[in-house]
Amino acid sequence: xxxxxxxxxxxxxxxxxxxxxxxxxxxxxxxxxxxxxxxxxxxxxxxxxxxxxxxxxxxxxxxxxxxxxxxxxxxxxxxxxxxxxxxxxxxxxxxxxxxxxxxxxxxxxxxxxxxxxxxxxxxxxxxxxxxxxxxxxxxxxxxxxxxxxxxxxxxxxxxxxxxxxxxxxxxxxxxxxxxxxxxxxxxxxxxxxxxxxxxxxxxxxxxxxxxxxxxxxxxxxxxxxxxxxxxxxxxxxxxxxxxxxxxxxxxxxxxxxxxxxxxxxxxxxxxxxxxxxxxxxxxxxxxxxxxxxxxxxx
Numbered sequence: 001x002x003x004x005x006x007x008x009x010x011x012x013x014x015x016x017x018x019x020x021x022x023x024x025x026x027x028x029x030x031x032x033x034x035x036x037x038x039x040x041x042x043x044x045x046x047x048x049x050x051x052x053x054x055x056x057x058x059x060x061x062x063x064x065x066x067x068x069x070x071x072x073x074x075x076x077x078x079x080x081x082x083x084x085x086x087x088x089x090x091x092x093x094x095x096x097x098x099x100x101x102x103x104x105x106x107x108x109x110x111x112x113x114x115x116x117x118x119x120x121x122x123x124x125x126x127x128x129x130x131x132x133x134x135x136x137x138x139x140x141x142x143x144x145x146x147x148x149x150x151x152x153x154x155x156x157x158x159x160x161x162x163x164x165x166x167x168x169x170x171x172x173x174x175x176x177x178x179x180x181x182x183x184x185x186x187x188x189x190x191x192x193x194x195x196x197x198x199x200x201x202x203x204x205x206x207x208x209x210x211x212x213x214x215x216x217x218x219x220x221x222x223x224x225x226x227x228x229x230x231x232x233x234x235x236x237x238x239x240x241x242x243x244x245x246x247x248x249x250x251x252x253x254x255x256x257x258x259x260x261x262x263x264x265x266x267x268x269x270x271x272x273x274x275x276x277x278x279x280x281x282x283x284x285x286x287x288x289x290x291x292x293x294x295x296x297x298x
Contacts, residue, residue, distance in 0.1 A: 006054035006067065015071055019061070020173070023184055026055040030121055030183070052119055119183035125176040127190050129158065133197040136164050137229055137255055144190065149177055158190060163255040166194040166202060200229060205262030207253040208246075212271045213237060228252055228264060235266070243270045 007015055010025040017025075033048040058064045127146045135142070139162030145155045158170060169189045176186025194202065201208040207229060213222065221239035225232055226249075233249060241247075245268045253262030276284070 004050075004054070005071075006058050007071075009050055009054040010058065015068055019059075019064075022055070022058050022064075024173075026051065026059065027121055027184055030055075030119065034121075055119075120180040121183045122177040122179040122186035124186040125188045127188065128193060129160075129190055130193045130195055131160055132195055133200055133202065134229065135160060136166075136192070136194050138162060146188070160192065161257065163257045164192055164194075165204075166192065168192050199227075202254055203265070205254045205256050205260075206265055207262065208265045208267060210269050211237075211247065211266040212269045213241075215270055215272065218242070218268070218270045226264075226266065229254075233264070237268075241268050243268055 007013070007017070010022065010029060012021065012025055029051045030048070033044050033051060035045060035048060056063075057067050125146065127144060129142055129144050131140065131142060140160045142158050142160055143155055144158050145153050148154050156172075156175070158172070160170075164170075169191050172188040172190065174185040175188035179185050199209050209226075211224070211226065213224070217224075217237060218241050219239065221241075222237050224235050224237060226235055233252060235247065235249065237247065247266045247268065249264040249266065251261045252264035255261055273280075
């Protein structure tokens with residue numbers, strides 16, 4: 001009896017994998033070798049049946065336990081060793097008899113499989129959700145409603161992981177359309193849209209904010225207090241900065257999923273007062289008289 005390494009058939013390294021990893025591996029290969037995509041190819045059809053055969057055994061908790069007793073007892077790779085080989089050509093069906101106690105007929109290769117018999121993976125579904133920058137930064141729980149196959153509405157709670165990026169998708173396994181003939185359900189993919197913030201712009205893992213200062217602060221330099229997304233920061237503005245220059249505060253930006261942080265980028269904007277006193281006007285006139293600086297080429 002030729003032994004079939006079902007873990008290898010599903011492109012899994014060994015038996016030390018979770019039930020979810022088995023399911024995901026099956027979904028990937030079932031899509032790859034599905035008859036609707038590779039219609040008429042006998043070799044692909046056989047591969048598809050082999051993948052379904054492996055999932056039929058490993059996808060059930062009890063049958064996997066029985067199979068694993070053989071797997072770990074003999075440490076199979078590509079077949080039985082010479083002394084353990086059983087003189088039969090019935091292949092998998094003898095293994096099924098050993099595992100389940102029921103003899104089955106060896107399936108014949110068919111180029112056109114009956115669509116009412118082979119497992120069909122459920123279709124994936126898409127949805128969207130809007131969250132604030134703070135909800136993305138700190139992580140949050142949000143409720144989302146989406147249409148079901150029966151045209152009803154279903155509401156679920158979604159965990160927004162801390163540090164998620166705009167347009168990133170959250171995958172909810174098994175919440176898509178139902179599979180058929182024993183095939184697994186599809187998944188639900190939720191696209192996260194981070195709303196525009198009144199103060200911050202998100203640039204990858206950096207936060208960008210405007211820093212308004214006065215003309216004299218720009219010339220003389222100053223110390224300012226800046227309200228960040230999660231704390232207040234005291235910052236020294238150097239002398240003679242111009243509008244558009246950026247000051248960088250390391251490790252004070254957006255949070256990453258590994259709990260590191262990007263930088264906070266503060267873009268200088270020199271603000272001109274709309275109303276000035278007579279004394280201020282006199283000082284500006286005196287400055288204009290004594291200064292030799294000109295921003296324009298003559």
